[in-house]
Structure formats: C-alpha cells, structure tokens
Amino acid sequence: MRAFNFVWPSAYHDSVTLMRLTRDLESVPGVARAAAMMGTPQNRVLMQDAGLLTAAGEAAGPPDLVIAVVAADEASARQAEGAARAALTGRATTGGGYGATPRPRTLASALRAVPDANVALISIPGLYAAAEARRALRAGLHVMLFSDNVPIDQEIELKRFARERGLMLMGPDCGTAVVNGVPLGFANAVPRGRIGIAAASGTGAQEVMSVIARCGEGVSHVIGVGGRDLSDAVGGLAMEQALEALAADPGTSVVCVIGKPPGATVARRLESQIERVGKPCAMHFVGSGTASLEDCARDAVALARGEKHHPVAFTVPDAELARVASEARRGRRPEQRFVRGVYSGGTLAWEARSILDATLGDVAPGVTGTGSGHRVVDLGEDIFTVGRPHPMIDGAVRREWIAREAADPATAVLLLDVVLGYGAHADPAGELLLAIEAARDQAGQRGAALAVVASVTGTDADPQNRSAQVSRLRGAGVAVMPSNAQAARLAARIAAR
Structure with a gap:
C-alpha cells in the first residue's frame, strides 16, 4: 500500500461534500484510506501527518482540490480518482441530466439565481471563510458560518460588522440552526412551537430540541452562535443578538440558553441580558452543576405550560x-x-x-x-x-x-x-x-x-x-x-x- 495524490486546480468544494466523498472513496476496491481536501497549508500538514501526502499534493495551493488515497496499486488509486470525478460532476448541477443548470460558484452568482435570499451558509476553509462572510454581510445577508478554524480576531470583527448592519452572524463552527422552521446544517425535524433556543453548542442544541419535541412542544427558532462566542475574548456578541431576536419574536414564549460555561465577564453580562428578555428562560451550561441538557429542555417545556419541572435522574421505572x-x-x-x-x-x-x-x-x-x-x-x-x-x-x-x-x-x-x-x-x-x-x-x-x-x-x-x-x-x-x-x-x- 502506498499514497497517491491527484490535484485538481481551482476546483473548490465545501467541507461537507468532501467529507461524504471521502466515505465513498474508501469503498473503492484496493483503497485503504482516502481524503479529499482543499490544498491549504493547514490541510497539507494534516494529510502529511496522516501519511496521505505526496509531492504532488505538497505542491497544491489553497484553491486546488487534493484527492489523496492509500491504495494497493496505481490502478486502484486511479479508479478512486474516477469515482471522485463522477461523484463531484454529478453534484455540480441542480439536476442530474443533460442540460441541467450549473450550481452557482460564487456568492454573486448565487444571489443572481436566488435574489430574495436572506441567509448565506458558508462552509469553506477557515483561513478564507471570514472574507466570504464579509461579502455576504455586505450584500445584506445573515450568515451561518459552518467553517471552523477561523481566527478569533476575525470572528470578533465579523460579529461587530454584522451587528452594525442589523444582521446576525451565527458561528464560526456553527453546525446547527433552525430559522423560521427551516433546518440548517445538522438539525433535527421538530415541529414549530413556542420555545426558542440560543445555543453555543451543536449537538447540545440537537439534544434539547429533540427532547422538547418528544415532550409534545415545538421550537420557534434555534440560533447557533458558535462554540467560542461565550468566551470572554469574544464577549457573547452573537448570544446577545440571539437573545434580542428571541425577545422580539412574537412566536417565542420561552427562551432556552445552552452551551459550555461562559467566561466570568460574559456570565455577569448574560444575567442582565436574560432579565431584559422579559420571557421565562431555561438555561444550562454543560459541566456546571448537576443538571443536564435534558433537564434544560424539560424545564423549558414546563415554563411554556406554566408548570414547574422537578428533575429526576431517570424517567425509566x-x-x-x-x-x-x-x-x-x-x-x-x-x-x-x-x-x-x-x-x-x-x-x-x-x-x-x-x-x-x-x-x-x-x-x-x-x-x-x-x-x-x-x-x-x-x-x-x-x-x-x-x-x-x-x-x-x-x-x-x-x-x-x-x-x-x-x-x-x-x-x-x-x-x-x-x-x-x-x-x-x-x-x-x-x-x-x-x-x-x-x-x-x-x-x-x-x-x-x-x-x-x-x-x-x-x-x-x-x-x-x-x-x-x-x-x-x-x-x-x-x-x-x-x-x-x-x-x-x-x-x-x-x-x-
């Protein structure tokens, strides 16, 4: 087994597409390991550490796509490249047949195709994500920034830039959101309802919204703010906007706040922000105290029904x-x-x-x-x-x-x-x-x-x-x-x- 790299110049694909492609490549006979990654310096280091990089991949640049496989022989490796080309060519159009409309390749062309869009979901390498997010904000779009590894100073600047324009930047590293009933990223199918969630956590938000749904209630919005938002460095900039939005939303009766423990300064600020919401609030920070994400969800359900939640360790008899x-x-x-x-x-x-x-x-x-x-x-x-x-x-x-x-x-x-x-x-x-x-x-x-x-x-x-x-x-x-x-x-x- 040895490594083979195929470099496709100027062939950008988002990280979710490439993660799924990797799974497909590893099913090709004779292929033991595979990766499909953009040729950024960080990604080349990752591939090098994983034993996947060759001289061809080392020469790739950030706009280039690197198909890397560890295969039994060159024939197997080329079969994997062919499978990648077939998969990505098939996904490059809105339909699957001859004459299908090509997907937009830039924000500007996407806006021409969907001029009434008001949200941009961005999933590109973190080093370049801030520039694309800024373009979207300048175009008047709210942004869900799925990308991670965005420098923290750029995160702070983007969130301030968004707020100045009356827009919301969810993220970076925001994997889950539900806006006006529309799921974005990794989200669950839950009914519309009266509980709004502001979350600095992806799977935490999924756990809470799912428990709420199984209790017979629904969700108005799930606003992801990114895992670093509650740090003192970022200052809870997006969380403050999320709380303001849920407070102003007539369809939200109860607000639910979840994440990892906030920084000391942010924690103090959050107390006053939650008071200003003027609606019942359930709050949970994972790792602080004995409560759980499930308790937070059930507390929100009880508040929506005018009841009091009594936590128990088990609901099983x-x-x-x-x-x-x-x-x-x-x-x-x-x-x-x-x-x-x-x-x-x-x-x-x-x-x-x-x-x-x-x-x-x-x-x-x-x-x-x-x-x-x-x-x-x-x-x-x-x-x-x-x-x-x-x-x-x-x-x-x-x-x-x-x-x-x-x-x-x-x-x-x-x-x-x-x-x-x-x-x-x-x-x-x-x-x-x-x-x-x-x-x-x-x-x-x-x-x-x-x-x-x-x-x-x-x-x-x-x-x-x-x-x-x-x-x-x-x-x-x-x-x-x-x-x-x-x-x-x-x-x-x-x-x-």
Missing part, C-alpha cells in the same frame, strides 16, 4: 432500571471496572464526562480518549477526522474505537451516542451494530461480558426515524436510554462496585 443494570452486570469479570465513552457529538461527550466524573470519579480529563480509567472520546474533534468524514456522517472511525476499547480487558461498559437528523448518516445505528457484536464476541473469548449503553438524539420525524433506530439497537442487546444524561448515569451505575 425503578424496576426496569434495576433489571437492565442487573442484566448488564451479568458475566462481568473482576478486572472490568471502567466506562469507556465513544462519542460523535462534542457537547454530548462533555456532558457524559461530567456526569461520570460526578458519579464515579477517576475520569480522564478532557474528551480525547486518554487515561487508563474511565474515559470519553469525542471523535468529531479535528485530530480524529484527518482525511476522514465526521462520525455523524460515517461510522468508520467509531467502529475502530469500539474495537479498541473492547480489546481492553478493563472495559466494563461501552457508552455511545447516536445522533440523527438532516446531514447525518442514513442509518447510524446500523453502522455500529456489527462493531458492537464484534466487541461482545471479543469480550466473550476472554470469558467476559461487555455492556453497551446508548442514547439516540433525534425524533421520529427525522429521516432516520428515532423509534426505528432505538428498536435496532435494543434488538442487538443495547440498553437505550431516553437521553444522553440518563445513558451516562446508567453506565456509571453498571460500572459502580
């Missing part, structure tokens, strides 16, 4: 919980002591880590999968997705980590998230089942039993159908809990001595 925990412990060997979380969602991973730490202790810091005790890994982090699709799109990297954790004789419980919605894999549960079965077989060969606990973030209206996904997992012996928080608590209970 005690008898059922005891049965599930007892079955999960059956066959466990003395050396099996630890929970190992293998996650696709960053905020969900942090929530699981926080709950495990509060319940069990001895949890590795961060969500990088390091440490010899209880540990959680967020496989959506850049370090794990070099040349590979995000785990919400493709489960390959998760399957590898499931096998890795199952091979450790100290693993007692595998803790997983399954995230549904637009943009996610068509059958994420099915993607994991073979790996779960193999992990259990591997434990069985040692005379051990491996417990698997999961949650499914989504709704029955999602393209994947939550009930169907839950049924598939339970049919394979996975203990599926109603929320990520409840799954983490059950995993801790199973592992506790």
